[in-house]
Amino acid sequence: xxxxxxxxxxxxxxxxxxxxxxxxxxxxxxxxxxRVIVVATLVFLYAPLITLMAFSFNDSRRNIVWQGFTTDxxxxxxxxxxxxxxxxxxxxxxxxxxxxxxxxGALAAVMLWRxxxxxxxxxxxxxxxxxxxxxxxxxxxxxxxxxRVMPWPMGLPWPLNLGAITIAHVSFAFPFVATVxxxxxxxxxxxLEEAAKDLGASEWRTFWDVLVPHMQPGLxxxxxxxxxxxxxxxxxxxxxxxxxxxxxxxxxxxxxxxSVTPEVNAASTVLIVxxxxxxxxxxxxxxxxxxxxxx
Amino acid sequence: xxxxxxSSAPSNAPSPKPTPHVKDNAxxxxxxxxxxxxxxxxxxxVTLDIREGEFFAxxxxxxxxxxxxxxxxxGFESPTEGRILIDGKDVASLPPNxxxxxxxxxxxxxxxxxxxxxxxxxxxxxxxxxxGEIKRRVDEALELVKLGGLGVRMPDQLSGxxxxxxxxxxxxxxxxxxxxxxxxxxxxxxxxxxxxxxxLTSLQEKVGITFIMVTHDQDEALAIATRCAVMNRGVLTxxxxxxxxxEFPNSRFVADFVGSVNMFEGVLExxxxxxxxxxxxxxxxxxxLDHGVTGARGSTVWVALRxxxxxxxxxxxxxTAMKMEDAPAGTNVVPGVIRDIVYLGSETNYExxxxxxxxxxxxxxxxxxxxxEDFTWDEPVWLAWHACSPAxxxx
Amino acid sequence: MEQTWKQxxxxxxxxxxxxxxxxxxxxLVPMAVIWAYSFGENTGPITIDLTGTFxxxxxxxxxxxxxxxxxxxIVAGITTLLxxxxxxxxxxxxxxxxxxxxxWLLLLIMLPxxxxxLIRTFALIAxxxxxxxxNFALEWLWNNASGFMTLVxxxxxxxxxxxxxxxxxxxxxxxxxxxxxxxxxLPLYSALDRMDRSLMEASLDLGxxxxxxxxxxxxxxxxxxxxxxxxxxxIPALGAYLTPDLLGGTDSQMIANVIERQFKRANDWPFGAxxxxxxxxxxxxxxxxxxFIQRKSERRG
Numbered sequence: 001x002x003x004x005x006x007x008x009x010x011x012x013x014x015x016x017x018x019x020x021x022x023x024x025x026x027x028x029x030x031x032x033x034x035r036v037i038v039v040a041t042l043v044f045l046y047a048p049l050i051t052l053m054a055f056s057f058n059d060s061r062r063n064i065v066w067q068g069f070t071t072d073x074x075x076x077x078x079x080x081x082x083x084x085x086x087x088x089x090x091x092x093x094x095x096x097x098x099x100x101x102x103x104x105g106a107l108a109a110v111m112l113w114r115x116x117x118x119x120x121x122x123x124x125x126x127x128x129x130x131x132x133x134x135x136x137x138x139x140x141x142x143x144x145x146x147x148r149v150m151p152w153p154m155g156l157p158w159p160l161n162l163g164a165i166t167i168a169h170v171s172f173a174f175p176f177v178a179t180v181x182x183x184x185x186x187x188x189x190x191x192l193e194e195a196a197k198d199l200g201a202s203e204w205r206t207f208w209d210v211l212v213p214h215m216q217p218g219l220x221x222x223x224x225x226x227x228x229x230x231x232x233x234x235x236x237x238x239x240x241x242x243x244x245x246x247x248x249x250x251x252x253x254x255x256x257x258x259s260v261t262p263e264v265n266a267a268s269t270v271l272i273v274x275x276x277x278x279x280x281x282x283x284x285x286x287x288x289x290x291x292x293x294x295x
Numbered sequence: 296x297x298x299x300x301x302s303s304a305p306s307n308a309p310s311p312k313p314t315p316h317v318k319d320n321a322x323x324x325x326x327x328x329x330x331x332x333x334x335x336x337x338x339x340x341v342t343l344d345i346r347e348g349e350f351f352a353x354x355x356x357x358x359x360x361x362x363x364x365x366x367x368x369x370g371f372e373s374p375t376e377g378r379i380l381i382d383g384k385d386v387a388s389l390p391p392n393x394x395x396x397x398x399x400x401x402x403x404x405x406x407x408x409x410x411x412x413x414x415x416x417x418x419x420x421x422x423x424x425x426x427g428e429i430k431r432r433v434d435e436a437l438e439l440v441k442l443g444g445l446g447v448r449m450p451d452q453l454s455g456x457x458x459x460x461x462x463x464x465x466x467x468x469x470x471x472x473x474x475x476x477x478x479x480x481x482x483x484x485x486x487x488x489x490x491x492x493x494x495l496t497s498l499q500e501k502v503g504i505t506f507i508m509v510t511h512d513q514d515e516a517l518a519i520a521t522r523c524a525v526m527n528r529g530v531l532t533x534x535x536x537x538x539x540x541x542e543f544p545n546s547r548f549v550a551d552f553v554g555s556v557n558m559f560e561g562v563l564e565x566x567x568x569x570x571x572x573x574x575x576x577x578x579x580x581x582x583x584l585d586h587g588v589t590g591a592r593g594s595t596v597w598v599a600l601r602x603x604x605x606x607x608x609x610x611x612x613x614x615t616a617m618k619m620e621d622a623p624a625g626t627n628v629v630p631g632v633i634r635d636i637v638y639l640g641s642e643t644n645y646e647x648x649x650x651x652x653x654x655x656x657x658x659x660x661x662x663x664x665x666x667x668e669d670f671t672w673d674e675p676v677w678l679a680w681h682a683c684s685p686a687x688x689x690x
Numbered sequence: 691m692e693q694t695w696k697q698x699x700x701x702x703x704x705x706x707x708x709x710x711x712x713x714x715x716x717x718l719v720p721m722a723v724i725w726a727y728s729f730g731e732n733t734g735p736i737t738i739d740l741t742g743t744f745x746x747x748x749x750x751x752x753x754x755x756x757x758x759x760x761x762x763x764i765v766a767g768i769t770t771l772l773x774x775x776x777x778x779x780x781x782x783x784x785x786x787x788x789x790x791x792x793x794w795l796l797l798l799i800m801l802p803x804x805x806x807x808l809i810r811t812f813a814l815i816a817x818x819x820x821x822x823x824x825n826f827a828l829e830w831l832w833n834n835a836s837g838f839m840t841l842v843x844x845x846x847x848x849x850x851x852x853x854x855x856x857x858x859x860x861x862x863x864x865x866x867x868x869x870x871x872x873x874x875x876l877p878l879y880s881a882l883d884r885m886d887r888s889l890m891e892a893s894l895d896l897g898x899x900x901x902x903x904x905x906x907x908x909x910x911x912x913x914x915x916x917x918x919x920x921x922x923x924x925i926p927a928l929g930a931y932l933t934p935d936l937l938g939g940t941d942s943q944m945i946a947n948v949i950e951r952q953f954k955r956a957n958d959w960p961f962g963a964x965x966x967x968x969x970x971x972x973x974x975x976x977x978x979x980x981x982f983i984q985r986k987s988e989r990r991g
Binding site for chain 3: 371
């Protein structure tokens with residue numbers, strides 16, 4: 001283009017780098033005070049985690065000064081029978097909790113979205129309770145319930161001995177799933193359902209061919225949420241776990257109480273990596289979903 | 296690139312709208328404005344003066360850069376290159392809240408949490424105007440946009456048209472040097488749109504402020520503006536009065552975008568000061584013009600013929616060719632057959648197939664109640680036009 | 691367009707019974723038992739009589755426990771306030787970033803939220819303790835400042851005294867902010883992201899500066915988002931157990947720690963049950979307050 005007239009314009013004192021426009025008034029991310037705050041916040045959020053992960057490779061018993069690289073702590077962690085068992089327990093509980101929560105949550109969401117029935121407000125309100133009730137209250141309630149009302153049989157073979165913890169986890173996880181799925185359902189266009197029926201699909205086929213595909217991103221998000229909530233939970237598990245049903249967070253907690261060795265760092269790093277991978281998979285699935293939708 | 300109009304200079308052009316309030320000074324000056332978003336060039340080296348008191352329209356298809364240009368003027372985007380002058384002063388360093396321009400947003404952007412009067416008073420409060428004065432000016436502004444007495448309402452109690460009036464009052468009450476309107480009529484229904492068109496014009500005449508409007512609707516631009524700039528892909532294509540834009544387009548893009556047109560590719564055969572002739576293979580007869588074209592002989596040009604400028608006459612099979620009185624025999628008249636008729640009430644549109652197979656649009660006003668019966672499907676006709684009607688375009 | 695359950699009784703039953711039954715058996719029944727216990731008395735090492743006494747609640751109102759409730763409210767309040775102060779600009783910056791940047795920033799804010807709470811708290815301990823990186827960084831600054839002062843001829847600052855950043859109330863608040871910041875940022879972000887940009891542009895266009903625009907346009911319009919951000923930060927902070935347990939000192943116990951002690955160590959279940967329900971009532975009051983604000987702002991706009 002003919003911009004001879006432009007090169008003559010004064011460009012005093014500006015670096016000759018790729019010419020970037022002045023930030024627009026609403027491009028807050030390009031204004032330095034906000035950049036500083038965002039960067040500082042991210043440092044605040046990540047510095048401890050990165051330090052923790054770095055020191056899992058530190059060749060020293062104490063987490064203070066960097067001594068050299070080693071993977072010994074990982075070997076130790078994997079050879080620590082009870083730590084490994086706790087890790088496997090956690091994953092097992094999270095797995096079963098996710099399956100049950102997604103089913104119950106999806107049913108609850110469809111029920112509340114689809115039907116009008118007497119006592120609906122009461123059911124809706126009760127469904128919200130597990131989300132808002134403080135963890136400690138739910139924890140002690142579960143403790144009392146499994147101690148006095150419905151004692152979980154002792155000495156069951158693995159993984160049945162994890163039943164009490166799994167039940168407790170489902171109780172607070174499935175309302176979260178229901179909320180996520182219901183939010184997704186609210187964007188459903190009822191005409192799609194009517195179109196399917198108009199084209200000859202039965203009620204049941206309409207449900208599977210139209211409604212379930214629409215719910216899918218919500219189900220994935222809900223499953224991810226249920227899995228992490230279960231994997232993450234300390235307080236409620238703390239009150240329901242017995243001596244032979246230790247989960248990873250409870251195990252780490254007791255290790256913290258006694259001696260802090262980089263073994264804990266190593267085990268934590270593994271768990272962080274597992275969560276990051278799971279999150280990435282979940283996001284990927286959601287992304288490809290939404291891309292399909294757009295196409 | 297901006298080209299001078301190719302068809303004869305509008306010496307006998309219709310006199311423009313009387314605009315006594317338009318002054319000669321450029322209130323807005325864009326100097327070589329370029330805006331890039333990453334690799335995309337939204338506005339490409341635009342240089343443009345807007346005079347004080349004009350009702351100026353930036354016209355173009357969506358994505359042509361017209362809104363970006365307006366937003367740069369308001370200060371919401373900064374140009375990548377070039378300068379913007381308001382009253383001769385470079386405004387590059389001025390944030391939007393310091394610029395003497397105000398905007399009516401496409402979505403109106405009426406603050407939903409404030410009463411109508413608080414919306415209108417907002418800008419005055421920011422300027423530190425004192426309470427009594429604010430109240431007086433707010434009432435005056437609401438009166439001006441015919442919303443007197445609605446100051447206590449909340450925006451959600453207003454219709455779309457009323458909300459737009461609030462947005463207008465809110466911007467005008469600050470007495471800006473220039474009022475910017477982003478697609479002001481696009482969200483209104485057809486009836487209301489017609490009414491608002493004339494109201495905007497009279498409002499602008501009443502307040503005497505320069506208005507700059509962005510629109511993709513050519514009817515709207517022609518109806519309201521005193522001058523229009525047509526943009527395409529970031530480039531300013533033509534700046535002219537509505538009449539000149541329609542009758543003397545400078546490019547195929549403008550001819551096609553503003554109004555409806557029949558376009559024929561041809562070769563310039565003759566170009567004298569007082570006459571010119573173009574041969575268009577698709578048309579079957581040469582196009583004769585009663586003015587010069589200032590193009591190289593033998594070059595490719597395009598002939599633009601507006602549908603309403605094509606006359607249609609009955610043609611009996613085997614009859615001798617008719618002749619236009621202002622053109623040599625054999626030019627500006629072609630035979631054809633009616634292939635399609637669309638009756639629209641006030642007028643009827645015809646599609647005529649020429650001998651080469653090319654179809655041409657024309658329409659006739661239904662001057663009497665029986666005019667629609669004059670022509671019928673598959674009827675042979677002559678199409679003819681005056682020597683001053685076609686526009687010859689070099690690009 | 692809901693359908694009444696009578697139109698499709700079988701389908702409704704199939705859909706409604708499992709979640710309602712689960713909720714009843716494994717949530718409402720345990721809660722009811724605790725509620726009943728809160729009116730009971732310990733009569734033996736493991737036997738509890740439901741005598742309908744209010745003694746547990748009366749005891750909970752003793753100054754010792756009242757003070758802990760009060761302290762929990764203050765700590766949760768400060769935490770929420772700090773999260774709001776930090777979270778608002780962060781949410782604002784994210785909401786107005788380019789789409790690509792936006793999704794990265796959101797991911798970065800979310801990721802710690804997906805990471806195990808215990809691990810995050812543990813990580814914070816390593817950074818905050820006397821021989822942790824915060825103190826190392828401060829010491830470095832101190833020594834440099836000291837060196838600089840000798841350079842310009844002033845008295846050096848003297849030996850660096852490591853700050854005690856752990857096992858006190860400050861540590862608890864830092865920990866709670868660390869854990870709950872994403873809870874605040876996400877609802878704020880979604881409220882700001884949903885807002886019509888042209889409203890902010892209109893405010894700037896009419897002569898308001900940025901702070902003025904944020905105060906008189908953004909904050910009122912984002913009020914429901916701000917209120918829900920406050921709520922979902924405040925509630926878990928109020929009932930926090932792990933953070934005060936691991937980061938706090940002897941005087942930084944919050945209500946959840948006291949409840950835990952009644953059940954696990956003191957073995958006074960009725961009293962613990964009463965405390966649990968008081969905590970729950972406080973939570974409900976906070977929710978009701980938020981709902982009230984929400985309704986008020988909805989009526990307004």
